[in-house]
Amino acid sequence: MSSAKIIGSVLGLVFTVLGVWGGQRLIEQRxxxxxxKALTVVLLVGGSxxxxxxxxxxxxxxxxxxxxxxxxVPMWFSMIMVLLVSVWYSIQYLRNPSARLDILAHExxxxxxxxxxxxxxxxxxxxxxxxxxxxxxxxxxxxxAVAMLIYxxxxxxxxxFRDDQQRAxxxxxxxxxxxxxxxxxxxxxxxxxxxxxxxxxxxxxxFSQYDLDDTMRKxxxxxxxGWILFAFWLTQVSSRFAFLQFKHDEN
Amino acid sequence: xxxxxxSVVSLRPETKPVPVPLLREITTLLAKDFRxxxxxxxxxxxxxxxxxxxxxxxxxxxxxRGGTPPAPAWxxxxxxxxxxxxxxxxxxxxxxxxxxxxxxxxTLVRPQAIILAKMLYNALLLVAVALLGLFLYTVFxxxxxxxxxxxxxxxxxxxxxxxxxxxxxxxIAAKAGGNGATLMAxxxxxxxxxxxxxxxxxxKNALDGLDRSVSHQSLLTLLALNxxxxxxxxxxxxxxxxx
Numbered sequence: 001m002s003s004a005k006i007i008g009s010v011l012g013l014v015f016t017v018l019g020v021w022g023g024q025r026l027i028e029q030r031x032x033x034x035x036x037k038a039l040t041v042v043l044l045v046g047g048s049x050x051x052x053x054x055x056x057x058x059x060x061x062x063x064x065x066x067x068x069x070x071x072x073v074p075m076w077f078s079m080i081m082v083l084l085v086s087v088w089y090s091i092q093y094l095r096n097p098s099a100r101l102d103i104l105a106h107e108x109x110x111x112x113x114x115x116x117x118x119x120x121x122x123x124x125x126x127x128x129x130x131x132x133x134x135x136x137x138x139x140x141x142x143x144x145a146v147a148m149l150i151y152x153x154x155x156x157x158x159x160x161f162r163d164d165q166q167r168a169x170x171x172x173x174x175x176x177x178x179x180x181x182x183x184x185x186x187x188x189x190x191x192x193x194x195x196x197x198x199x200x201x202x203x204x205x206x207f208s209q210y211d212l213d214d215t216m217r218k219x220x221x222x223x224x225x226g227w228i229l230f231a232f233w234l235t236q237v238s239s240r241f242a243f244l245q246f247k248h249d250e251n
Numbered sequence: 252x253x254x255x256x257x258s259v260v261s262l263r264p265e266t267k268p269v270p271v272p273l274l275r276e277i278t279t280l281l282a283k284d285f286r287x288x289x290x291x292x293x294x295x296x297x298x299x300x301x302x303x304x305x306x307x308x309x310x311x312x313x314x315x316r317g318g319t320p321p322a323p324a325w326x327x328x329x330x331x332x333x334x335x336x337x338x339x340x341x342x343x344x345x346x347x348x349x350x351x352x353x354x355x356x357x358t359l360v361r362p363q364a365i366i367l368a369k370m371l372y373n374a375l376l377l378v379a380v381a382l383l384g385l386f387l388y389t390v391f392x393x394x395x396x397x398x399x400x401x402x403x404x405x406x407x408x409x410x411x412x413x414x415x416x417x418x419x420x421x422x423i424a425a426k427a428g429g430n431g432a433t434l435m436a437x438x439x440x441x442x443x444x445x446x447x448x449x450x451x452x453x454x455k456n457a458l459d460g461l462d463r464s465v466s467h468q469s470l471l472t473l474l475a476l477n478x479x480x481x482x483x484x485x486x487x488x489x490x491x492x493x494x
Contacts (some may be wrong), residue, residue: 054299055390142448149441156437160427170426173487177419178442185445188472 016084019228023034023085026232027104027239040233043226050219057216061130068126070219074227075119076144080183082231083112083151087179090172099246102168105175106158107239111231120144143186150178268413276360280368288376294347297451298340299306302384303331309446310391319393322458325417330390331357333409341373341417347424357492364489366418370481381410397460408470411461412446412477419484422491449473 026036051070059066086108093101123144124134135141157174162166288295309328313320322330349355385406389396396402417439424435436486449469456466 146441146444152436153441157427160434168428169490170423172439173421173491176486177483180483181442182445190446
């Protein structure tokens with residue numbers, strides 16, 4: 001393992017921890033937070049436009065479809081981030097139960113599902129044009145499908161309770177159990193199995209094999225941050241709505 | 252959770268409850284589970300009949316095309332049969348207990364003892380079911396296994412893994428009430444897919460008689476996965492039990 005890789009992993013870890021911590025602050029924010037929301041709009045709109053317009057290295061097979069990198073990959077990153085936030089809320093719920101934490105965990109998981117669906121759709125399109133099929137039995141694709149199944153099961157589980165407290169506690173347990181038992185494997189299993197079509201198969205998930213002149217990297221990271229902020233924004237709006245509904249139902 | 256003497260005014264001198272060691276609680280619960288199983292033989296018999304009849308249906312459908320299935324189909328079918336048998340076997344564990352019974356256990360033993368005993372019991376039950384299933388399966392559908400020790404080790408790891416994963420899931424499904432077995436399948440499948448992928452891969456390697464070194468990493472991952480799931484259940488179950 002080279003030192004650059006270790007530094008990359010440590011930076012990734014720090015970024016994830018900061019993201020979860022900051023994400024919770026942003027989701028629970030009471031003020032309007034126009035500054036980061038404006039930044040999100042700029043990053044998302046500007047990033048998407050630039051992603052379609054900048055010159056990309058013409059590579060065999062992927063060719064222009066490489067622009068999907070600016071859409072597909074950030075969606076998965078932001079999904080993982082917002083699901084981590086959801087699990088963290090569930091852990092907090094078990095330590096200190098409150099309806100508020102349950103709503104926050106639920107809404108974060110729902111945002112994660114939306115982003116996962118978007119990621120599946122864009123990935124499927126990309127696969128069709130580069131690999132020739134909508135779906136292939138690739139370890140990473142299987143992992144993505146399993147992640148979606150888990151959160152589908154989470155919603156089904158939530159639907160099968162009458163008692164609110166019972167629902168909150170049991171679904172928090174399932175959220176933690178399923179996430180901790182499966183999601184790490186999504187990063188380990190693809191590395192255990194043999195060669196795969198999906199990039200980023202060995203070592204750090206990277207696109208160095210595609211990125212020849214570092215221009216894509218400069219756009220990629222801001223777009224990732226934009227999508228993650230967007231995920232937090234979406235969760236903030238939906239959880240505010242859920243809080244209002246909760247208050248309305250209570251009275 | 253011991254009875255809190257401080258909350259009630261008592262005239263008797265306060266006696267401290269002697270803590271029973273965790274291991275004793277586990278063995279007592281385990282013995283209770285076995286005794287219950289032995290008394291209601293219908294559940295055990297139903298499970299064995301379930302495995303037997305699925306194997307026989309497979310035999311009948313393959314005999315239409317003359318004899319045994321090809322190795323990949325053999326492998327896939329075996330794991331499908333074991334998976335469904337495991338879900339059926341584990342599902343009744345927590346569901347057959349009434350809320351009153353649960354409350355009774357709650358006053359007597361630690362929740363950690365309950366989950367560990369249940370996992371151990373389910374593991375033993377599933378190992379027995381898996382071995383019996385494999386025996387029937389090889390009798391009816393032929394035996395293409397080339398590396399039997401590896402295959403058996405993988406089968407045992409699989410049975411134990413199913414037990415550890417499904418025990419907590421069955422506890423969760425029992426809490427939800429209603430359609431317990433369906434909910435358990437829905438909740439359990441996604442959690443079990445990584446394990447199943449590894450199991451099927453190793454069992455394919457054993458069927459083809461590949462070199463052991465090919466399967467080492469997968470076996471280690473399976474073992475680590477079993478321990479991870481067991482530890483998670485141990486930590487999370489007390490929260491589930493508290494309700």
